[in-house]
Amino acid sequence: MKTGIGRDSLRGMVKTGVDALWRTAYRRVVRSAFATVPFYRERWALGGRTEPRLGSGSAEGAVSTEDLVRAAVDLAPLAGGPTGFDPVRGLGGLLPLARPTAGDGLLVALEHPGARPVWDLPRGWRGCLVDAEVDDPALPEVGAALGAGRPVVAVGPDKALDGFTDRVPGGDRVHRVPRRTLDRLDSGPYGVLHDPVLGYLGVLRDCGLWHLDWTRVYARRTRAGLAFTLLRQRSPRLVDALVGGGVPGRVEWCPRHATPVVRTVAG
Amino acid sequence: MTTVEVHDPRSDPEPTGWRRFQKKARLLPVWDYRLLGIEAWVARNPPVLAVARQGEEAVGAFVAMVCRTVRERAYAPPPDTPRRGLAPRWVEVYLPALSGHSACVFLPGVDDDRKRAAVLAFERAVVDRLGPGLLGVVYRAVDHDLGPVLSGRGRVTREIDPVAVLSDVGSAEAWERGLPDTLRERLGAGSLRVESAAARADLDGRELATLLNDHRARQDARAWREGQRSRVGGLHLDTRSRIAPSYLDALVRRPDVVTTTYRTAEGDLAAFSVLLDHEEGAALQHFAARPGSGLWVDACARAVRHTADRGRPLLTAGRTLLDRKAALGFGTRPLVSVAVPRPFLGRRGPSR
Numbered sequence: 001m002k003t004g005i006g007r008d009s010l011r012g013m014v015k016t017g018v019d020a021l022w023r024t025a026y027r028r029v030v031r032s033a034f035a036t037v038p039f040y041r042e043r044w045a046l047g048g049r050t051e052p053r054l055g056s057g058s059a060e061g062a063v064s065t066e067d068l069v070r071a072a073v074d075l076a077p078l079a080g081g082p083t084g085f086d087p088v089r090g091l092g093g094l095l096p097l098a099r100p101t102a103g104d105g106l107l108v109a110l111e112h113p114g115a116r117p118v119w120d121l122p123r124g125w126r127g128c129l130v131d132a133e134v135d136d137p138a139l140p141e142v143g144a145a146l147g148a149g150r151p152v153v154a155v156g157p158d159k160a161l162d163g164f165t166d167r168v169p170g171g172d173r174v175h176r177v178p179r180r181t182l183d184r185l186d187s188g189p190y191g192v193l194h195d196p197v198l199g200y201l202g203v204l205r206d207c208g209l210w211h212l213d214w215t216r217v218y219a220r221r222t223r224a225g226l227a228f229t230l231l232r233q234r235s236p237r238l239v240d241a242l243v244g245g246g247v248p249g250r251v252e253w254c255p256r257h258a259t260p261v262v263r264t265v266a267g
Numbered sequence: 268m269t270t271v272e273v274h275d276p277r278s279d280p281e282p283t284g285w286r287r288f289q290k291k292a293r294l295l296p297v298w299d300y301r302l303l304g305i306e307a308w309v310a311r312n313p314p315v316l317a318v319a320r321q322g323e324e325a326v327g328a329f330v331a332m333v334c335r336t337v338r339e340r341a342y343a344p345p346p347d348t349p350r351r352g353l354a355p356r357w358v359e360v361y362l363p364a365l366s367g368h369s370a371c372v373f374l375p376g377v378d379d380d381r382k383r384a385a386v387l388a389f390e391r392a393v394v395d396r397l398g399p400g401l402l403g404v405v406y407r408a409v410d411h412d413l414g415p416v417l418s419g420r421g422r423v424t425r426e427i428d429p430v431a432v433l434s435d436v437g438s439a440e441a442w443e444r445g446l447p448d449t450l451r452e453r454l455g456a457g458s459l460r461v462e463s464a465a466a467r468a469d470l471d472g473r474e475l476a477t478l479l480n481d482h483r484a485r486q487d488a489r490a491w492r493e494g495q496r497s498r499v500g501g502l503h504l505d506t507r508s509r510i511a512p513s514y515l516d517a518l519v520r521r522p523d524v525v526t527t528t529y530r531t532a533e534g535d536l537a538a539f540s541v542l543l544d545h546e547e548g549a550a551l552q553h554f555a556a557r558p559g560s561g562l563w564v565d566a567c568a569r570a571v572r573h574t575a576d577r578g579r580p581l582l583t584a585g586r587t588l589l590d591r592k593a594a595l596g597f598g599t600r601p602l603v604s605v606a607v608p609r610p611f612l613g614r615r616g617p618s619r
Contacts, residue, residue, distance in 0.1 A: 035341045038309065042513050045277075045308040045345075073477050074512070078311070079340040 014258040025231045026218040037237045039074035062227035062240040065197040081235025089199030092120035097203045098192050099175045101151040110156025132160035146170040182244040195243045209254050209261040219251050269384040271392040274316045276304035278346040282318045288325040293547045297365050309511035313343045319385035327385040330370040332359040334506045354400045361407040363507040367430025367586050369409040382416045390613035403608040411601040421611035429599035431592040434581040439572040453564040463527035472516030480509045482555035540566040548581040549574045
């Protein structure tokens with residue numbers, strides 16, 4: 001007689017647990033934003049929304065990233081905090097899922113000058129920001145890492161990746177991870193989901209689905225499109241942001257990994 | 268028999284006859300119930316409106332901030348939050364955005380006995396509403412005339428910084444002629460584009476609020492360095508909140524509010540002022556500018572011109588920088604604050 005828990009039952013239990021944790025984290029962020037962050041307090045209180053998921057207006061409480069950028073000064077909580085946006089936020093945490101590589105590697109983020117360094121890299125990894133449009137002073141270091149046989153992962157838009165691999169000696173050995181926006185999700189085989197205001201939101205995994213970085217990012221469907229919330233960023237607080245101006249889509253669960261994935265109409 | 272009803276502008280409907288009372292009591296626009304509602308939602312210590320009635324008629328009103336702490340890093344809980352009766356709180360009868368004007372008003376003709384009855388009824392209503400956690404009531408920046416009505420046994424009265432008042436303006440030209448040369452030279456806005464009008468619908472509340480809150484933060488920091496009088500026992504007793512964009516949005520769209528903006532050639536906001544216009548007197552409520560703009564004198568002069576042109580009897584201009592305002596011809600009107608500890612609230616009548 002067969003005993004024990006089947007694989008499907010185990011996935012179901014994991015999904016239930018992840019779902020509960022995920023929603024709880026989101027509700028906590030919404031309540032905290034309402035209680036402490038001027039922008040959300042004003043918007044939701046005067047729009048009639050005081051509880052999570054009790055939306056008001058056509059966007060169900062969600063807000064475009066353009067509006068968030070305009071209101072940056074009011075996204076810091078009353079106790080104070082930074083108001084600058086971090087376009088590389090979350091990249092380090094997604095790296096092991098984006099391009100599994102062994103050893104101590106080098107992550108190259110192809111960003112415009114002025115972006116913050118990637119700070120949440122896996123143990124042993126180093127990171128650098130490279131402006132792909134110029135002969136960046138970091139290129140020799142990349143070449144040295146490649147020469148020493150260390151893995152180098154480059155993340156950026158397709159065009160920037162092409163320019164970077166052309167400029168660096170041994171560029172054909174660079175592991176490319178193209179950056180995708182929510183309205184242009186493709187089938188890979190590699191990719192990370194990015195927004196210039198919220199940072200890195202998800203990753204294309206080996207199952208072929210776009211996984212959300214669910215411990216740091218929450219997503220929900222609204223009439224105006226998919227709305228994303230950063231669960232761990234205190235300031236600037238970003239809650240229910242309509243990435244890409246509001247892209248229609250839905251949040252589902254990966255049958256293999258039992259964690260949330262996004263599907264868009266375009267993707 | 269005087270009764271007092273307490274209304275939370277976040278959730279309660281406008282009190283019956285409130286607009287009629289506003290008109291008869293000649294109240295400035297900050298008493299508008301909708302504005303109070305916006306102010307309350309975005310406040311750490313939200314105001315409630317208490318209306319004193321004799322029979323059906325409203326005879327007095329109080330804007331009372333329900334304060335939880337001076338160091339709170341969160342907004343007040345919504346009105347439907349279960350009440351924690353023992354949480355320490357106190358009440359400040361105060362208009363935080365117009366500090367030189369009393370938040371305790373009565374209809375003209377109400378005598379001191381009826382005012383005292385209303386004050387006691389108000390205090391009892393506040394005790395009933397806030398429960399055992401209430402520490403006391405502070406009447407902040409009330410007119411000197413109200414001092415005797417509010418004072419009494421167990422009540423602490425203190426004279427505070429007065430409000431700047433310019434009365435009998437006459438003509439703006441005469442006022443300008445009377446200015447010292449150094450100040451007259453500072454009139455005008457140079458190359459800035461100046462627009463001034465009531466009911467401004469072309470303004471972005473967020474742009475105004477950002478400039479105003481930055482300006483206030485600098486002003487507060489300076490006042491703190493210079494030993495402001497709200498420094499008690501080493502504590503920074505500031506119960507006010509930031510001015511919210513939506514509050515300014517609603518305020519500057521009113522027909523009785525004149526907003527003057529100063530913009531650079533690129534269209535950036537360099538400064539603005541908000542003047543509350545009323546037939547009983549105008550009030551220069553807000554002025555905010557980038558550091559070192561030097562536009563305050565010009566903003567003040569425009570307020571004086573408006574006051575003179577409209578024939579308003581006086582202009583008030585807040586409680587700060589009184590020496591500089593004196594150079595512009597402003598006198599002062601004395602103000603007092605009265606603190607009433609919990610044991611004396613509504614029980615022992617104020618002295619007669």
